[in-house]
Amino acid sequence: MLGIGQSRLTVLNPTFSLPPRPTQPADRILIVAPLSAFYRSSIGKKFVVAVTGVILIGFVVGHLLGNLQIFFGPEYINSYAEKLRSLGVLLWVIRAFLLVTVVLHIYFTIRLAIDNRRARPTAYAKKDHVKATFASRSMTLSGLIVLAFIVYHLAHFTVRVADPRFALLKADPLNRYDVYSMMVYGFQNALVSAFYVIAMFLLTLHLSHGASSFFQSLGLNDKKMTPRLARGARVFAWLIFAGYTSIPVAVLLGLVRPAQQL
């Protein structure tokens, strides 16, 4: 029986060994349509991850700005939520678009990660990193934990199946869903808040690399810009962390109280 990567020659003459052949001849890549070749190439896959990443960064910023309205009181955030819901079909189009974006971001990242594992079959006994940051080396892990958080977050505040108390919430005086009180009751649970803060820390870690890395993947930076963008991304990521965690922290400190009693 011939094993994988073993030629008949090797079996006949055990002292003769051939170098392992490249898995895919390079010419095959050029025969097929160039654009599909693009998405199968290492650079093309990175492009997809970068572009979807930028869209998701846009969502993270927009979502934060929407949520911070909790500090202006129930009037603001409840009417904001009502406006989002009144978008109707458009809201579902946006949701579908975000879902496709997330799926593409993860699908291409996993394909890249699998290639990367295969590219070094024998690990170093000792490996030091001179420049690669912890954040840049743990993008897959931080990303997957953030994904788990997104699933919980949707169950918690969008589908509202994680907290039975939300069913007791009454409409606000203007007969809108009382998002304000829902958020306050949701974050009054210290364990839930702790999970949110941990997830936001991992998102920060993810963004501190991702928010500058996409410039490189899309070929938009140069030698001068790279360190500036890296600093900018770290500042941006920590601003996102401060913004998002300010909400559960304010609730736990009693600075934001529910607008209605259950």
Place this chain on the structure above:
Amino acid sequence: MNFKLRVWRQEASEAKGRLVNYYATDVSPHTSFLEMLDIVNERLVEKGEDPIAFESDCREGICGTCSLTINGEAHGPDHPGAACQLYMRRFKDGATITVEPFRARPFRLVRDLVVSRSALDRIVQAGGFVSARSGSAPEANSIPVPKHDADLAMEAAACIGCGACAAACPNASAMLFTSAKVSHLALLPQGNAERTARVLRMVGQMDAEGFGNCTNTYECEAVCPAEISASFIAKLNREYALATLRKKSGM
């Protein structure tokens, strides 16, 4: 000075390798790392043991032949510089030093610390050249090259093709190497005619060899003995995307 070495020993490509301990005793602090290995090997030969196989050629940091991962860093702790430019005074007396080959799937291990870096040659063969005969040195001003472009092309051309970038990369990606080779020709008028085909072919070959994908950790530029900047990778990404569009639109 005295050192304890943990050296990767492997009979052949398919053999199982392991780290073996050796002791380098009475080594002068001014000995280079490779000379220290020579001393260890001489003593091994005297004892009738197999010497440690490792590669070197110029031993003055310009050829890119030496290829050692020393204490987990490609070319050792003295950056920028090739392993041959590393001296034992850089280490503490009595230190334990781990010596491994450059590890990446396309770098087939030949023996001990020697790996085949033909994969890099095949990437260059795929397009890292100018087909037209360039002739003897032309009159300097006959083809005007902006100073900025000339400097940048020279920076990229400094790549000695040692493979430390791929060895140090957490993903074993050869993007820094490929980007230097693509950029150096793309920046000059002589390389412009084949710009589109070159980048598509070279990246195609790089992927086909089984190198990993760049995740922008910039570990490569930190270990590069020729100080090639990772910003050339951004240029490669740009070149590749534009080449795809040009090919798609039939230009």
